[in-house]
Amino acid sequence: MQSTDSAVPAVDYSRVFNQAIDRLHAEGRYRVFIDILRNKGMFPNARCFAGHNGPKPITVWCSNDYLAMGQHPKVVAAMEEALHDVGAGSGGTRNIGGNTHYHIELEHELADLHGKEGALLFTSGYVSNEATLSTLAKIMPGCIIYSDELNHASMIAGIRNAGCEKRVFRHNDLAHLEELLAADDPSVPKLIAFESVYSMDADIAPIAEICDLADKYNALTYLDEVHAVGMYGARGGGISEREDVAHRLTIIEGTLGKAFGVMGGYITADQVIIDVIRSYAPGFIFTTSLSPVLVAGALASVKHLKASRAERDGQQAAAEQLKALMADAGLPVMQSTTHIVPLMVGDPVKAKKISDVLLAEYGVYVQPINYPTVPRGTERLRFTPGPAHNEAMMRELVDALVEIWGRLELRRAA
Numbered sequence: 001m002q003s004t005d006s007a008v009p010a011v012d013y014s015r016v017f018n019q020a021i022d023r024l025h026a027e028g029r030y031r032v033f034i035d036i037l038r039n040k041g042m043f044p045n046a047r048c049f050a051g052h053n054g055p056k057p058i059t060v061w062c063s064n065d066y067l068a069m070g071q072h073p074k075v076v077a078a079m080e081e082a083l084h085d086v087g088a089g090s091g092g093t094r095n096i097g098g099n100t101h102y103h104i105e106l107e108h109e110l111a112d113l114h115g116k117e118g119a120l121l122f123t124s125g126y127v128s129n130e131a132t133l134s135t136l137a138k139i140m141p142g143c144i145i146y147s148d149e150l151n152h153a154s155m156i157a158g159i160r161n162a163g164c165e166k167r168v169f170r171h172n173d174l175a176h177l178e179e180l181l182a183a184d185d186p187s188v189p190k191l192i193a194f195e196s197v198y199s200m201d202a203d204i205a206p207i208a209e210i211c212d213l214a215d216k217y218n219a220l221t222y223l224d225e226v227h228a229v230g231m232y233g234a235r236g237g238g239i240s241e242r243e244d245v246a247h248r249l250t251i252i253e254g255t256l257g258k259a260f261g262v263m264g265g266y267i268t269a270d271q272v273i274i275d276v277i278r279s280y281a282p283g284f285i286f287t288t289s290l291s292p293v294l295v296a297g298a299l300a301s302v303k304h305l306k307a308s309r310a311e312r313d314g315q316q317a318a319a320e321q322l323k324a325l326m327a328d329a330g331l332p333v334m335q336s337t338t339h340i341v342p343l344m345v346g347d348p349v350k351a352k353k354i355s356d357v358l359l360a361e362y363g364v365y366v367q368p369i370n371y372p373t374v375p376r377g378t379e380r381l382r383f384t385p386g387p388a389h390n391e392a393m394m395r396e397l398v399d400a401l402v403e404i405w406g407r408l409e410l411r412r413a414a
């Protein structure tokens with residue numbers, strides 16, 4: 001790759017790109033994607049194709065299909081039925097041919113899940129955050145967004161693209177948030193953006209207290225419930241349902257790709273806000289709508305999890321059991337009040353090494369989590385046990401980790 005005009009200095013593009021990749025290798029955070037196929041009906045078992053002669057059986061420990069809904073018979077059947085009824089894709093944007101009956105029904109179902117007037121589907125949770133936050137702030141001139149410092153990259157992208165003033169408050173720190181709110185002009189529009197379950201540290205935001213501050217300073221609230229929808233609350237409406245505060249939040253955002261086991265994202269809010277985002281957000285308007293097959297699967301999943309808590313209970317029990325087994329074995333499992341089990345390593349090279357050994361020698365698949373997903377020096381392994389991970393699998397995993405911890409002389413729990 002070279003500039004063709006000899007009159008201007010040649011830029012060595014290959015060198016620039018190769019240096020960018022070399023930097024990642026040097027820091028030990030070059031990402032390798034593992035090539036797998038999950039076995040329907042047998043999650044968390046899967047086949048791994050990386051570096052083997054043919055598929056090798058593995059156990060997946062890092063999927064965000066927390067409740068194994070991706071293989072649920074109702075979800076699979078609904079997708080098959082939709083595929084055979086209406087074909088593969090939606091064929092257009094929502095405005096131009098892609099507004100199917102499935103989309104409309106799922107939006108009703110999601111609005112009902114969160115007790116809101118309306119809902120809007122996006123192609124992913126990432127897009128829903130980026131599109132909504134960037135558009136909202138543009139609709140409200142002078143708007144200031146208050147953002148938790150650990151907010152997901154998609155919220156940060158939305159806030160940046162909004163081009164508005166932003167204030168970053170220390171993670172879950174109410175006093176800091178209030179200090180920032182109080183320092184600003186009371187008459188300008190304000191929006192507090194935060195998550196319920198922070199999936200890397202596995203902690204939960206003080207939602208009611210943040211709503212109190214929003215009331216006091218006349219701010220709107222935007223809650224990302226991506227890691228909580230389907231998982232918490234009597235009907236899977238998330239932490240805001242569990243804590244009975246959904247009605248206090250202006251916008252609740254979620255994904256269909258994690259506990260619901262399919263793909264897509266959404267927001268729920270008052271109808272007028274839904275109408276504004278539907279009408280102004282480029283990330284909603286200018287893209288082909290989700291395949292009706294995906295929407296049909298998500299619809300079946302949301303409906304099922306509204307009525308059934310067996311999956312949620314099974315997942316919570318598995319998470320508690322794994323945390324206890326790890327702690328008993330002296331592994332540095334991070335304190336967590338949620339369904340996620342993070343094991344601190346604190347070094348990107350070691351985290352990758354543990355993950356490699358687990359896969360190659362024990363058939364255990366857990367991806368190392370490194371910067372920028374988590375701050376440097378807090379690299380970790382993040383386990384997501386589900387209702388289908390049984391005790392034997394957990395004991396095998398913990399025995400393998402103990403052996404590797406000893407072999408690599410890693411730090412044990414204090």
Ligand SMILES: Cc1ncc(COP(=O)(O)O)c(C=O)c1O
Binds near residue numbers: 124152195256257
């Ligand atoms: C907090 C949070 N919000 C949004 C997203 C994006 O959701 P999706 O995977 O549906 O794009 C993620 C994905 O990991 C997330 O962790």
